[in-house]
Every structure is written in structure tokens, then in C-alpha cells.
Amino acid sequence: MGADIFSPVRLGDLELANRIVMAPMTRDRAGPGDVPTELMVEYYRQRAGAGLIVTEGTQPSPAGKGYWRTPGIHSEEQVAGWRAVADAVHGEGGKLAMQIMHVGRAAVQANKDPDAGTVAPSAIPCPDPIPGPDGVPVPTAPPRALETDEIPSVIAEYVRAAENARRAGIDAVELHCASGYLPMQFLSSNSNQRTDQYGGPAENRVRFVVETLEAMARAIGPGRVGFRICPGIKLNGMDDADPQETYSTLLKAVDGMGLAYCHLIHIPNQGFDALDMVKANWSGPVIENNGLNLETARAVLAEGKADAVSFGYLFIANPDLVERFRTGAELARAAKANFYTGEGDDARGYTDYPTLS
Secondary structure, eight states, rough: OOOTSSSSEEEEEEESSSSSSEEEOOOOOOOOOEEEEEHHHHHHHHTSSSSSEEOBBBBBBBBGSSTTTBBBSHHHHHHHHHHHHHHHHHHOOEEEEEEEEOTTTTTOOOOSOOTOOEESSSSSSOSOOOTTTTSSSOOOOOOOEEEEEGHHHHHHHHHHHHHHHTTTOOOOOOOOETTTHHHHHHHHTTTOOOOOSSSSSSHHHHHHHHHHHHHHHHHOOGGGEEEOTTTTGGGGGGGOOOOOOOOOHHHHHHHGGSSSSEEEOOOTTTTTTTHHHHHHOOOOOOOEESSOOHHHHHHHHHHTSEEEEESSSSHHOOOTTTHHHHTOOOOOOOOOGGSSOOOOOOOOTOOOOOOOO
């Protein structure tokens, strides 16, 4: 018998007041220098009723940035900006995990610092266009393939990002291994054409993610490190030959680390169910995500298939989503036209959704 959605839960070192998680969502609202703004502080503060907020993807280095106005966690100004976010969320009784997102080849140079390069496992460009500074999608340039002896320095960027997140007062970090970004580029057989120990069979292709999680866990403690996966997704040119083998291999490799959670974006796959595959190969906590509503989320928890459930769009339009779930109140709908449009102090579609009170 599973748990009620409003009951507390422990994920690693995190004690959550309820099992409702706010999923990470890019919103493109960072200020100059990719520093979190006062508007971002308010956005996260409003949603602190979630048992856990997972922040938007945050780049660990200038090379890791791919999109316009996404925040970083590699400068002191960025750390200070995130400290204000953490203080606001904690002031409302909430918990916060930072999603660390290195996009690898899924980048447009115009969105990055002029001297920031674009790297990937192999020199194969992302086939999907990426929005440029004006929001219009443009083709990506071929990335530079990482040399074997460069990979430890990229892992070190993730470690510094995790340490910086903790210095900012953030409770945990989540390694973004989905959406066709750098870790998934290593995992996927079509984007990873390497012939060294990081390429070829699944046990080699998972090595980058395993070593990154190991290093982050050593730095800040395994109970404060989670990871997000989406086996089989085709976004940003991903087309793994056998995602069931790849992700089973990954999960088995990290299962004994004592990590906080596996955050699954659960999409249909031919031949296997990703949640069943996770449960068969991973003994730690699971956060289930993708198109859930209150009814389906409760069913997943009641069946014991997950320990927590995450919601994205619903949290955009309903900052008090937990209270609306609890009282059965009507849910507002998010205005998709404003998902990525805000600049400066423009609160439209960001912090101007009303609460019940």
C-alpha cells in the first residue's frame, strides 16, 4: 500500500512536508551575468508550498549555457542571487533542489559568452534548432568533441556547481540527464561515437554520468544529489539504439551510491515501461513526472510505484497548487505565450497568477 500525496516523505537527506514536487522548467528570466533576479526570488517564493521545488536548469559553466537568459551557478554574483531565492523559499517552509544543466551541443553561440565554446561527446551537431536571443530558432553549429583528458575538468564544473549551490543555501542538486543535453549525449548511442572508455557499449556510455554523480556525491553528500532521466526521448536529436539496456545499465551502476532520488520523465516506449524498468534496477526514491493530474498522481503513489510526483505547467499557473489540490479548488491554466518572454521586471505570466487567498 502506497502513501497519500499530502504525507511527508524522505528523499535522501531531504525531509519533505508533502510528496508534491515542482518540476524544473526553463523560464528565461535571469538578469545580466545570468544572475537570478528579484522577480525570480518572488516566483520561487510563491511556490514554496511544494514539498520540493526543483529549479530551472542552471548552467555549471559558461560553456554549459545554451539558451537565452538562463541562470548560472559559477560566479559569486550568481551564488548571491540564488542565496536570495533559497532564503525566500526556506522562509515559507519550503525545500529547494537546483537542477544543474550543461546543454553540451544543444546551444546557440549567440546565447553564450563570446569566448565560451560548445562541447559534446562527439563532433555531431544537434539536429534540432535552438531559439536564439530573439526567440527565433536557429540551426546549431557543430560542437567540439571533448578529449578524453578534458572530461575530468567538465566533471569538476559540475562539482563546483554543486558546492556553489550548497553555499547559496540550496538543499540539494539534480543532475539533468534528459532532454538531449550533455549527459544524455554521452548516454545515447547515436550522439556518442567515441572509441575511448566513454563510448561504445552501454557500460562505457554511462561512465560520464556515473563519474559525475560519484564526484558530486563526494563533494556535498549523496543524500543531497538526485538525477533526472527520460529513457527513449527523441528531443534534440536523441535516438539511442536500446534505451532499455542503456538506462538499466546506468541505474544498476548508481544504485548503491545512496543518492537522494531518481526523477523520471515517464514517456511511452516500445517494448518496455520506463517506470517498471526504473523500479527493477533502482532501489532508491523515485519521483514520477509527465502529464500527471491529482487523480493519476495519487494512483501512482497508492500503488507504491513512486515516492513523490512532480508537476510542471500546473505550478506555472497555480503558485498555490498544493492548497488547490488539498481543497479541490479549480485550477488555473498557464499562458504558454508567456513561458519564455519576460525581461527585466515584467511579471506577466510569471509572478502575476493569483492564489486562492
